[in-house]
Amino acid sequence: MISAYFARNLGDDLFLKILFDRYPHIQWELLTANRNYNDIFKSYRNVKIIYSYRDVKIGKSRFNLFYKISELINGFRKYDALVIIGGSIFMQSPAWKMKWEERKYLLDRFKRMNKKTFILGANFGPFTDNVFLERYTELFSEFDDVCFRDQHSYRFFKDLKNVRVAPDVVFNLDTGFPETKEKNVGFSIIDIKEREGLKESYNRYNDKMEQIIRRYAEQGYNIKLFSFCENEGDLRVANQLSRKLKDVHNGNNIQVVNYEGKIKEFLEVFHSCQIIIGARFHSIILAVIYDQSVFPIIYNEKTLNALKDLSMEQNSIHLKEIHNMDVIDIVQIAADNRNQDRHVFNEASRQFEKLDTILR
Incomplete structure (x- = not known):
């Protein structure tokens, strides 16, 4: 199961493309109600969209239909792992507690069945209070692997043994074009x-x-x-x-x-x-x-x-x-402002270091 930022944003869609290209033999199911993703990844036979990811309001309560249906039918047993992948997905917003609870809910269901859980490619913040930091420290500590994309984010959680850092996921992109430039x-x-x-x-x-x-x-x-x-x-x-x-x-x-x-x-x-x-x-x-x-x-x-x-x-x-x-x-x-240090490309492959151990 994939949880990501599904808003037809090039950067986040590149994350997904790189993930699907790296593991073409794995069936990926995207946790989104955005039907655009049917077209974006229509050439990938190993990618499927989960349509029922919507909240409904009954009285004063809100329910996530996908969570409820999955729990009732199969308890998420069909999945081997949960992958949360994205860039600025841990910013403190007015609704951050609700997002934290959603992530905690998914994490708990997967951990209960001894399924692997991963966070890839993210940065942390900005945030304005220590409660936000404390809650996410607690959450991250329960994942099998968390890999940030910058040193600044990593320093907040470096004491957690399951937390790592590697350059941005997009550095793993296959360039695929002739080396010609126009004016x-x-x-x-x-x-x-x-x-x-x-x-x-x-x-x-x-x-x-x-x-x-x-x-x-x-x-x-x-x-x-x-x-x-x-x-x-x-x-x-x-x-x-x-x-x-x-x-x-x-x-x-x-x-x-x-x-x-x-x-x-x-x-x-x-x-x-x-x-x-x-x-x-x-x-x-x-x-x-x-x-x-x-x-x-x-x-x-x-x-x-x-x-x-x-x-x-x-x-x-x-x-x-x-x-x-x-x-x-x-x-x-x-x-003539170019990056001269090309080792970043080799380092970026470490984003998938732990995921490789179970998928390759």
Whole structure:
């Protein structure tokens, strides 16, 4: 059974693709009501969607139909293991206690039958109080294996013997494209209009993106505006920027590229870029994978923590500060800012170290 972030977000879908490719002989069942995943992984005969994962309200109580039906019919006996895989899946939100209880419920059912339980690829936080940390310390201690993706998250739980750390799961991606680059520059765009702590920078961020795009267009680059997650507003902001830039060569060299579940097609366009101006976490990871020059824009501490692990934090800037940086400086830094330490790819395979022992 797979529990993940099923929102047609490229980064999280890459986690799943890498998992399914690594273990093609294993039958995976996805705990989601999002029917888009039927199309996204339709070519994988070993992947099945569980449709009944929805909450229903009866009186003042809420019930998860999938949990109740599975418990009544087979008590989850059909599964050999539970895998929770994702990136920012342990952030403290107003509803964190309900999410904690769901995870605890699944964990208890699997442990009761001596089934294996895994957490892969995550970072921990941000969080604001010690109760959150204490509850998750208790939860993590009961899993067979927990592998974080950055040192910062690992340090909170390093005293737990079942907790490890390895680079992001996506570093295990098979590149699969010829090593040719066109005169393209890619922009990973995010929507911060409703994000606490960032929304005050909304106009300044968008204005600066427009200025940088115009600079690259003047230098003869084709512009690719990447929307990694339409559900979180990336496409809306990318389209908004595209409309503002219609005067640049009549908009002919500006393309909005929206991730709609077609992973290969999206990555093909991304790979064609020489330079990435990246806000989305996995735009930076992909730039390292494809050996592209990259200028990281930090909107969340997970990005800063990953850049520190890669020794790339110097040539980056926080989103809230980008309006203070000169466009010429950004373009100069981005021109040749690459990750030179390639051992990260070998290290990333350790995300699956424990899972390999039972599935390979």
